[in-house]
Amino acid sequence: MxxxxxxxxxxxxxDRDSSVHSFINQQYERLKPHLSHILKETYVHRFIELDNHGYVWKDKVYQQLIEEFSIKLSSEEMLEDYLQEFKNHCVxxxxxxxxxxxxxxxxxxxxxxxxxxxxxxxxxxxxxxxxxxxxxxxxxxxxxxxxxxxxxxxxxxxxxxxxxxxxxxxxxxxxxxxxxxxxxxxxx
Missing domain, CATH: 3.40.50.1000 (HAD superfamily/HAD-like)
Known part of the structure; x- marks a missing residue:
């Protein structure tokens, strides 16, 4: 029994997929002054791809995004945004x-x-x-x-x-x- x-x-x-999608779309909007040289769809797609369903910790994801897209923020700043904001997007x-x-x-x-x-x-x-x-x-x-x-x-x-x-x-x-x-x- x-x-x-x-x-x-x-x-x-x-629902991690929906949560991540909501979060990363809003992160783009929050950080838009630093990300406007990247198409939103490109940023969202690449984050989701690098995240690998949560099996890659976000410090590595953000380091890769910064390198690929020449983002003028540190990976620590982007990671801090993730740590503080993700809970607001949980579905x-x-x-x-x-x-x-x-x-x-x-x-x-x-x-x-x-x-x-x-x-x-x-x-x-x-x-x-x-x-x-x-x-x-x-x-x-x-x-x-x-x-x-x-x-x-x-x-x-x-x-x-x-x-x-x-x-x-x-x-x-x-x-x-x-x-x-x-x-x-x-x-x-």
Missing amino acids: IHAVIFDFDGTLL PFENLHSMLHNLKKQGLKLGMITNGYGQFQLDNIRALGIENNFDVILISEWEGIKKPNAEIFDRALSKLKVSANDSLYIGDHPFNFFQRVLTPAERS
Whole structure:
């Protein structure tokens, strides 16, 4: 019987593609005095391409953009804009709040495991207004390990006080899901 559901965040609860698109379009407008020599569509497309679905940290993305487009801002300035503003563009997937509410109403424990930087990810979780739905939230930077390392999954299970056999993990990327092998005691 399932007693807990553990979620990934980006691409699972947060519609990351829509969030990034909203953010980068507004960043262009905020920084337009420094970016007007680049077509907006070109800037947006290249950022999204370099970002690689969030698998490239933004300091590298901005360094590359500065180099390619001769932007007269530092990567630190552009990164700071990202860190301060992204949370204002977080878009939940449709029916996120009602889904979490319904799972809690069924008596299920809820957990979240997300890779990323601690405060940045927590700000984005809070921007969606979902933090209080979760019994456990593990953010890789603060845990010192990240998916797909089995230890972060085991840590979540331990904090939720459930076995792997009694839980589900829901994420958007098969690489970041650890195919945990159940112990003989958990199989029975």
